[in-house]
Amino acid sequence: MRLLPRLRDRWLLQRIPPGPSVRLDQRRIFIMPTAIGLAYLVAMLLMLLAAINYQNSLAYALTFLLGSVFVVTILHTWRNLAGLVLQAGGAEAVFLGEHARLRVRLESPTRTYQAVALGWPKSGLQVIDVPPGGTCEVELSLPTERRGWLRPGRLRVESRFPLGILVAWSWVDLQLAALVYPNPQEAELPPTIGALGDxxxxxxxxxxxxxxxxxxxxxxxxxxxxxxxxxxxxxxxxxxxxxxxxxxxxxxxxxxxxxxxxxxxxxxxxxxxxxxxxxxxxxxxxxxxxxxxxxxxxxxxxxxxxxxxxxxxxxxxxx
Structure with a gap:
C-alpha cells in the first residue's frame, strides 16, 4: 500500500520539481470530471440512448449541445490555472500549539484567474481571485504538532471554474517552512541557574x-x-x-x-x-x-x- 504513494511522489518530483517559484503549464496541470461532472456525463449518455431509440432530432441536438458545453468547459477550466505563477512568501516563527501562517503569492501575467483554491486538504483550501497583471498574497494556516521546522510539503492548487463539472489541479512544492519554538511553560528556575558571578x-x-x-x-x-x-x-x-x-x-x-x-x-x-x-x-x-x-x-x-x-x-x- 505504501508503494503507490512513493511512486506518485517520485513521479511528481520529476514532473513538478520543488522551487520557491512555480509557473503552471500543461505539464503541471491535471484535469478530470468532478462528481457533478460524472453525473453530467451519465445524463448525456442516457439522453443519447433515448435519442437513438426514438430517433428524435431534438434529443440529438440537445445531447450534442451539452457535449459541446462539456468540451468547451475543459478548455476554460484548464485555462483558469495555465500561466499562473506561485511564489513562496515566507512565514513567521510561532510557538508550539499555535497555528503557523505561511504566505503564498499568486501572480497573473495577463488575464484574470477566478476562484482559484489552494492549501492543504487537512487544513482546508482558500479561494481567491487574481486580477490581470497583478499579485495576491494568501496566508495559509497549519496546526503545529512538534517543535523544529514545519515543512508541509506539496501544496494543492485547483480550480472548478466555470461550471464545477471539471476540476483542474496541481501539486506544487514551494519549499515552504516555518520554525516552531517550544511551548513556553511557566516554572521556577533552580537556584543554580542565576546571575553570573555571585x-x-x-x-x-x-x-x-x-x-x-x-x-x-x-x-x-x-x-x-x-x-x-x-x-x-x-x-x-x-x-x-x-x-x-x-x-x-x-x-x-x-x-x-x-x-x-x-x-x-x-x-x-x-x-x-x-x-x-x-x-x-x-x-x-x-x-x-x-x-x-x-x-x-x-x-x-x-x-x-x-x-x-x-x-x-x-x-x-x-x-
Missing amino acids: EEGARASGRGVDDYQGLRQWQPGDSRRRLHWKAYSRGQGLLVKDFAALAGQEPMLDLDALGGDLESRLSVLCHWVVELSARLQPFSLIIDGQQIGPDQGAEHRAQCLRALALFGSQQERTA
Missing part, C-alpha cells in the same frame, strides 16, 4: 527581587499570573505587569541544570527566554555545550529560541 545574583531568578516598571502589552509566553485583569475589564486589552531585574544581574539559563524530560526543560527555558527578553534583562543560554550571550534584544531572543527549537534535531543542518 550568590546574590543567583537569587535574581526568584520572586521579590525585581522592580515593578508598569504595564505593557501581552505577548505569547507571558505568565498568566501577571495579567492585569482590571485593565482588561476596562477594555484596555490584555496587559501584563512589567518587571525589570536589578542592575548587574545576568541570569544564566542552562539546559543541563533543569530536571525532567527534554521537552519540559526546553519549554521552561523558552518561557524564561521570552520573560527575560520582555524585561530587557541580559541573560545567557547554555545548550548543546555552547553558550549564547550574555546579551539582550530581539536578535538575541530569536537566536536563543531558534537554538531551543532545533536542539537535538538534524533539521538545523538542512535549514
Whole structure:
C-alpha cells in the first residue's frame, strides 16, 4: 500500500520539481470530471440512448449541445490555472500549539484567474481571485504538532471554474517552512541557574527581587499570573505587569541544570527566554555545550529560541 504513494511522489518530483517559484503549464496541470461532472456525463449518455431509440432530432441536438458545453468547459477550466505563477512568501516563527501562517503569492501575467483554491486538504483550501497583471498574497494556516521546522510539503492548487463539472489541479512544492519554538511553560528556575558571578545574583531568578516598571502589552509566553485583569475589564486589552531585574544581574539559563524530560526543560527555558527578553534583562543560554550571550534584544531572543527549537534535531543542518 505504501508503494503507490512513493511512486506518485517520485513521479511528481520529476514532473513538478520543488522551487520557491512555480509557473503552471500543461505539464503541471491535471484535469478530470468532478462528481457533478460524472453525473453530467451519465445524463448525456442516457439522453443519447433515448435519442437513438426514438430517433428524435431534438434529443440529438440537445445531447450534442451539452457535449459541446462539456468540451468547451475543459478548455476554460484548464485555462483558469495555465500561466499562473506561485511564489513562496515566507512565514513567521510561532510557538508550539499555535497555528503557523505561511504566505503564498499568486501572480497573473495577463488575464484574470477566478476562484482559484489552494492549501492543504487537512487544513482546508482558500479561494481567491487574481486580477490581470497583478499579485495576491494568501496566508495559509497549519496546526503545529512538534517543535523544529514545519515543512508541509506539496501544496494543492485547483480550480472548478466555470461550471464545477471539471476540476483542474496541481501539486506544487514551494519549499515552504516555518520554525516552531517550544511551548513556553511557566516554572521556577533552580537556584543554580542565576546571575553570573555571585550568590546574590543567583537569587535574581526568584520572586521579590525585581522592580515593578508598569504595564505593557501581552505577548505569547507571558505568565498568566501577571495579567492585569482590571485593565482588561476596562477594555484596555490584555496587559501584563512589567518587571525589570536589578542592575548587574545576568541570569544564566542552562539546559543541563533543569530536571525532567527534554521537552519540559526546553519549554521552561523558552518561557524564561521570552520573560527575560520582555524585561530587557541580559541573560545567557547554555545548550548543546555552547553558550549564547550574555546579551539582550530581539536578535538575541530569536537566536536563543531558534537554538531551543532545533536542539537535538538534524533539521538545523538542512535549514
